[in-house]
Amino acid sequence: MIEIIGPLEHGSVTPGGKTVPLQKQLIERLQQAILAGRLPAGASLPSSRLLAAELGVSRNTVVIAYDQLLAEGYVLADRRGTRVSSLSSSTSHAAAHQDAAATEVAYAARLAPFADIPSHSGSTALLTPGTPALDRFPLAAWRRSLERAMERALPDLLGYGVPAGEPALREAIAAHLRMARGVRCDGSQVVITEGAQEALKLCVSLLTNPGDVAWVEDPGYRGAKAAFNLGDLKTVPMRVDQEGMVVPPEAWRNSPPKLIYTSPAHQYPTGAVLSVARRLELIAQARRVGAWLIEDDYDGEFRHTGEPIASMQGLVPDAPVLYVGSFSKTMFPALRIGFVVLPRSMVAQTRIALQELLRGGHRLEQVALTNFIEAGEFGRHLGRMRRLYRERQQALREALAVHFEPAQILGGNCGMHLTLRLPASISDGAVVDLAQQQRINARALSGFALQPCDEDNGLVIGYGNTVAEEIAAAVGVLARCVNEVAGCGGRRGLP
Template identity: 85%
Template sequence: MIEIIGPLAHDAVTPAGKPVPLQKQLIGRLQQAILAGRLPAGALLPSSRLLAAELGVSRNTVLIAYDHLVAEGYVLADRKGTRVNPLSSPASRVDARPDMATAEVAYAARLEPFAALRPHPGGMAVLMPGTPALDRFPLGAWRRSLERAMERALPHLLGYGDPAGEPALRDAIAAHLRVARGVSCDGSQVVITEGAQEALNLCVRLLTNPGDIAWVEDPGYRGAKAAFNLGDLKTVPIRVDQEGMDVPADAWRVSPPRLIYTSPAHQYPTGAVLSVARRLELIAQARRAGAWLIEDDYDGEFRHTGEPIASMQGLVPDAPVLYVGSFSKTMFPALRIGFVVLPRSMVAQTRTPLQEMLRGGHRLEQWALANFIESGEFGRHLGRMRRLYRERQQALREALATHFEPAQVLGGNCGMHLTLRLPPHISDRAVVDLAQQQQISARALSGFTLQPQDEDNGLVIGYGNTSAEQIETAVRSLARCASEVAGTVRPRRRVAGAKTWRPKDLNA
């Protein structure tokens, strides 16, 4: 047996310098010999006395090893002795290559729709879209809400909760949405999720079957496309213009949808507001087609001029709209609390499925958030952030006008980002790659599209997490990156009379 498993080392130690027990060495050697086929199926192992004598160890060491192998199913012990159990031999790398190649191709094809442009940078990177002013969050007030939840609600909050979320938070969210966003709902319609992404995934799981058609804005939010891909839906891109999603007249007949994703209050990433005429048309057509609308109100709270744009969900009674939101932009991303407001007609029908799909968790944070909202701290925080983001957006507009000439800027007076269009001959992805090396996290507009066009070449620039003082310097660096790309890429043939676009001369 020594020639098969080799001798045991009485002085063997781990990399940390701790001794390795002899029975552990023996177990490992026998397992390797069985898996490698050196001890074939049906082979009779030596008796414990004989193997102990051959290896120079105690019989108890061998007995412990044999018992362990029996427990794991490597060997069978009966009156005839201890025999190797028939196992499926792991195929060698060479033998497995054809099958592995097929599996790897299928795996790559499955993951391809989820491919990100680059690893997600840290939350404090400058000009990063979608990140709020984390350094301005009122940590003291939030700490007090957490303490109140711990004092009043423990220990029962340590157990499982209602799969739809804590009733106190659901009621607080519904009350806020009715006043601030014009959403027609009560707490029974609110389902708490782990961020808006889980809310989107939940909509797909509740309302679709694999192969169903889903419409998404193009360019549009990548998370919606990921949710539809996870559900094996056929995703159809619908172009966005200055009035939001522009549905072609024949789309309802050619590609009848089951789900339609839209961000009507502040489209991401173009910033367009879906006009009321298109909202009403979408609702009417969805009703006729038996389709459902997902309204993502990801940063509609931050309207910088006039009154906030009201929700589409509350536009008409009993609209076929699932309203999705989260606290990642209004509070902080690590909170991971989102929600979906179900149509009233779905509440009773989904109660049992939700029991199977969700588990009530993050209960302490949910109670704290309910207190944060009810105490008025949430409303005061939103007011402060609106003023801050208004100032930062103005600083960004001024910096873009200074360092880019001419600058076509998309995005209304809302949210935490603006989009700068670039001419087709300056690759937005090349600019972003250069900027990333300088810790500037603007995004390439072309990365948000399924069917890119020349106009989908630009930079999505966040200002929520970047101070007004930082914005000027960062935009100057961004313009320098664009100048460098413009100097290394041959422009397309210029149309007669067209004005050449270029960043302003930074050396002037």
Template identity: 60%
Template structure:
């Protein structure tokens, strides 16, 4: 090889690896030359050796060298002309300088200002950790029946379901959901009003995008569901936290006059996390005020299928005709979290204004899962599964309540035990909930600090939210004893 004077022979002090298990020679050569260019060991304008000479020097095929050069040229690292192949001039951002011994501090990357509002409110925990809220009894899910529904969906739909579907969801699933909601939750809707989403969180974000503008006011429950606050923050909305008492969200005449909302988020049938039920008087007042003010109510009915005492509490959406309510639901609690299917029921008044935006904003996906779920509901498997889980969760709720009474060994008050998958235990402020929740992680226990659900925490917002969906009843006594001991260690 007769290299040019500008070509560093040190690039090939180490020969290419010709072992049968190594990467192809063309790829090795391409990678070595590319890195030399990016590291500035091959300066812009320097000429690479002729393909024949480099092939002889490396004892490889000339076609291998030619292919590597052509690949570099296609990527823009080199330029080829009649005089040969030379290194292209790259932008400085693509050519990082060699690191200095003492690096200068670099500015953080620029992101949207709204991201600064989103703070972690709970230590990360594994889904398998005991007493974690929001996790259903996954070991009791009827996998065999679900597998049959999935197999049937694949057989019936065939390869056609591999493509995009209806942006607002598979018609079969929307029909099945509409029928179920009418019977089980008293929701007034037809399939055309239902939009299938990737869980309740996407439904919330979709409501924000469809119904609000940056700077609008949104009311949220305090303490309340953190995901709702994140959705509002993601839309640059001005969030007003409203307190929750034993009868649910407290919205006064003064609130309506001083800070009228564009959106009102509420969990009326089972407030999360304290478990209150919004009274009929407050529901009707909220609907009337929202209608008068041109506001929209986002009703999250996330786990109200699991009512443990008395008759189910009906949805607010079906309380009066043409209510300004968007009804949100998810199958994360009634089926399993990784299914990632939820739904949004639009009021009739929004069908036409949102028709084109929804067609453009959404893409139909998870088609086999949607079709399988439609069959799972229509065949009665869903209702049977709900019945089994209601009995299981009712028993676990009673067992956890008894374990708290007998083994916690602290002053406490239990709330939220008539529905859902969790209990809330309020504690005196001398036992800091965040410290207890953090310490619990070391023992595979994942309660959530009640104070973490509040934007404006009050002294009474000190406690633990304990999930019983994913934990066997025989474990409650030792787990509660451990929590009591951790609370006493954290006492201030």
């Protein structure tokens, strides 16, 4: 194995002077070997004990690396051991170049109408999904960042800024994404938006015409469906299973898309992680048909087990992926700062269009956010929130075990919510209506589906904004609502 992946480097450091842990080195070496074909599909990996002895590292280092590869879908594990998954084969460089060239021609035609345009200098209810712990946000540190921005840059910041956003913030976001999320980008590719929703609308405006086909996860994020509907796109739902979006082979022929929306690191609302095999297949097929992928990194920063799931955008060079994110969950929703990372080939072509579509606002907040990130406050806040959300999720799991036993729970390795499936005979919408009367704001799983089926019946339960001490009582209220809808008067469980 050492001939394939090479020896690990004790004391290896990044260009920034940070030590690279052995387990991270091993994960990256194995991923590169699998993607390059040096470890082919079906190949058996050595036992953790044997590989640890060969590399001269602790067995725990190898176990952690194998667990991460398993989480991302690079390997399979069963009684026969750990084996390499079957991944989509990469297209040749020449074919990929031809596909990219054809796509760029088509995209240039899409932006032709902009060529002659002149240049222009939350909820407080308990168990709400998607709402962070606002009472734990470091307001004092944020206030200092705002004050520094006001002292150093006013009154200049009161005018319009660069349409794509403050250059310093774009560079700071790009640096964070490269390190934390594995995104291949620099500041020139980052466009600041008013939250992730505007980023989705921007993707629709830049990349589609009315009547184009767009694929969305089903059940999935309603904001993506809204953005596609506003663009008069033909929205086609794609079912989601435990490995993320499922695309039937005939769909590429029968309903070829222009846009594909997916949330690979943490699918909302099921919590599924899109396997690496499906990621590569989506990228390869999107290139073939001239489609663009929107990667929404929903809650990707809040991974609770193992290493964070790396971005799909950074999986292969020049992927046809637009990476979307925001600070609504990691900071606070009212900040209304999001971003989209454009493919490098699109940066020059979109310059004039962005000048017309955006106006470069919220400059004071953007400069303050730059200070907040560069001072290390953002990283420290993320670390605190990861620990807090792990504790609150555990409290929610314990409460669900008491009040809903047995229960099928989806998700849990990431984010700020769990999804509880209900029997098809119990209307999740009716349960939610009852719960909201008592300030319990769980959401109906069926409401996230374009084509609901029996398994799309359940409750999406947030824990980010609810202290651990209140979770058990709130889940008890949910259980009573379920039992009332089901027509049974018992205290526990599902009927």
